[in-house]
Amino acid sequence: MLATRYVPAPFKARRHLAALTLLGAALAMLPGCGSNDRSRFALAVIASADDTLQDGIDRPLARQLTRSAVAEGLVAFDEQGRVVPALADRWIVTDDGQSYIFRLRDGEWRDGDPLIAKSAKDALDAAIRAQRGRPLELDLATIDEIRVMAGRVIEVRLFRPMPYFLQLMAQPELGLLRGKQGDGPMTVERQGDVARFTPIEPSRLGLPEVPDWDLRVRQLEMTELPAARAVERFNEGEVDMVLGGRIQDFPLTSSVGILRGTIQLDPVIGLFGLQVARGSGFLGDPRNREALALAIDRPGLIAPFGVSGWTPSTRLVSPGLEGDLQTNGERWTDEPIEQRRATAAARVREWMDGADDGEARAAKVSIWLPAGPGSDVLFQRIASDFRTIGVSSERAKSFAEADLRLVDDVARFPRARWFLNRLSCAARRGLCDPEVDAIVAQAARVVDASQRSAVLGEAEARLTQANLFIPFGTPIRWSLVRGNVAGFAPNAYAWHPLMPLAWLPK
CATH class of the missing domain: 3.40.190.10 (Periplasmic binding protein-like II)
Known part of the structure; x- marks a missing residue:
């Protein structure tokens, strides 16, 4: 081998x-x-x-920086985003890509006990358990078992090969603690x-x-x-x-x-757009939710910020990732914005005139954005776009009360699975589809890479059709x-x- x-x-x-x-x-x-x-x-x-x-x-940044500084994991990131040794001074990956074998450095925990495989395994198990109910738990679902191989050797066995698994192991949440203390480097x-x-x-x-x-x-x-x-x-x-x-x-x-x-x-790369938070009223119809996505002038959203190189997207998963079968492409590429808005406005009028009592309904949404001058600019642009199709907007007073919520996350690893996990029910951000979550969970056990990509592509397609998330492009x-x-x-x-x-x- x-x-x-x-x-x-x-x-x-x-x-x-x-x-x-x-x-x-x-x-x-x-x-x-x-x-x-x-x-x-x-x-x-x-x-x-x-x-x-x-x-x-995700935990606030200051807390994550502190965790990574005082509690190393088996591996860590350097300043350029490369995976480097930490508690493990070296590792090997078997040919099948399903076994990562880490050799721990010769050292001690902060309490003076030796750094051995058994104590490191216990600490890693505890760090993984702490992610229950969070999207990172879904990312870690590829792990089959963690076992001690020798005095300072740990094996992490996967259900199937996972490119960028080491990037996942370098996340600050997987910094190892012994008696509530980490082992440096600070x-x-x-x-x-x-x-x-x-x-x-x-x-x-x-x-x-x-x-x-x-x-x-x-x-x-x-x-x-x-x-x-x-x-x-x-x-x-x-x-x-x-x-x-x-x-x-x-x-x-x-x-x-x-x-x-x-x-x-x-x-x-990552998720940057609006999550639909509730499925009642105007937002109860997927066609109406798609109408909002049709109305967005994505380049126009970012134009006031003067950010060079920003690329808009209508996809849930960033285009061009390794393993992307391109079965889900950009939407409405052949339709100018005026045509898209005309289609969307017709749907809005149809909904407004379709009340059971014969009286016209108002199409109105509340939007949560984090406080800040950039959010003020972004809201003005979004509200202006929605007005072109007959939908009025207001700033939500709180995250809990909003109809639409801004999602702004950087991908922890460049795979479709990360994007789908962050739009799952476990993320608790708004409307979700348990059936899509089940498909993504099924993909975690598929060994063949092309078959796994096809399953994840199906999940993305179903989530796209549901119009539960309105993508803008990459985060800033x-x-x-x-x-x-x-x-x-x-x-x-x-x-x-x-x-x-x-x-x-x-």
Whole structure:
């Protein structure tokens, strides 16, 4: 049985967002707030009052960054989105692609107990159990069993081959805990609103000693702030980086001058559109839901933001993914927007005139968008599009009360399964189709890749026909990065771990 070392590079998303570089190379000569005090590096993570409303999908970014910094998994991501060794210093993949064998590094847990396969397996089992009822549980359903093979060797056996399985294992939720403590690579202390991260000397983790360690690394100070305050602190030179930017806050970047830093956009794929939250009234008819999708001028939605390279899409699953049989293509490609809107307006009029009591009904929807100036612009564009077909719109007062809810998620791995899992009933975002969920679950056990793609294509087709989600295109993720910062790179997962930022620039 031939086995190979497997450390894949990140996938190349076909739907790119070009990085917006506003700073010349000469800016690297200018001092940042971290250059005068090389012992610390300050960054802000954007917090939103709406984070808790979507907590059933992904944890807030600051919490995920903290988990990945203090609790490594078997593997991790580097700053470029590549899978690198963590608690496992090497691994092999069997020829059939259904067995991943990890060899743990020679070290100890933080409590002094040896890092052995049995304790690591127990920790991994616990991390997976913690995902019950969340979409990540569905992603992990490919795992058949986890077993101890030797003192420091674990095997993860899959029901069928899963490309990008290591990317899944590198997710922050799968950082391993022992007695509620992780095994680095950093420790964290909290002082008020500031979380201070300190790199752990490698020899304490069972790794080779690094000479002059204290002279090569620095502490990180992370603060979670509202977007406007985070950008303000960046402009004032109080932080070197801002992470976690989304479309609702993108207009705030207009205040970042050429002497302050660079706006970086991640080349991500994922879900960006409106989820239908309730199936009553106007939205009770799939044809009416399709009418809303027909009315959207997708390029026009993003035009006010001036984002170069953004590509619209009418598909639930990002086009061009490996394994896509292209049985589900873009919709309405041969119809100009005027024709689509005429079709949609006719459906709206038919519904409005079809009341049992003979009186005309009003077609009206409420839309939830996270707070922020970008959401204000986005809502105005959506509402304008809906008005062209006779549907009026209002901003929902809360996530719970909305008829339509914005979904804005970056794909954790580039496969149709991720997209369908995030639109499943487990996601708890709105209307869903249990029969589609059953089809996707069935696909997890299909070994043949082409057959599995066909099953997932059927699931996408059924969900498309139901019109439970109105796609816009790819998500937007942005960061502010001062010109002299090392340890940061735009990547396809919009994931920027803390440890690479702790290395002092050479």
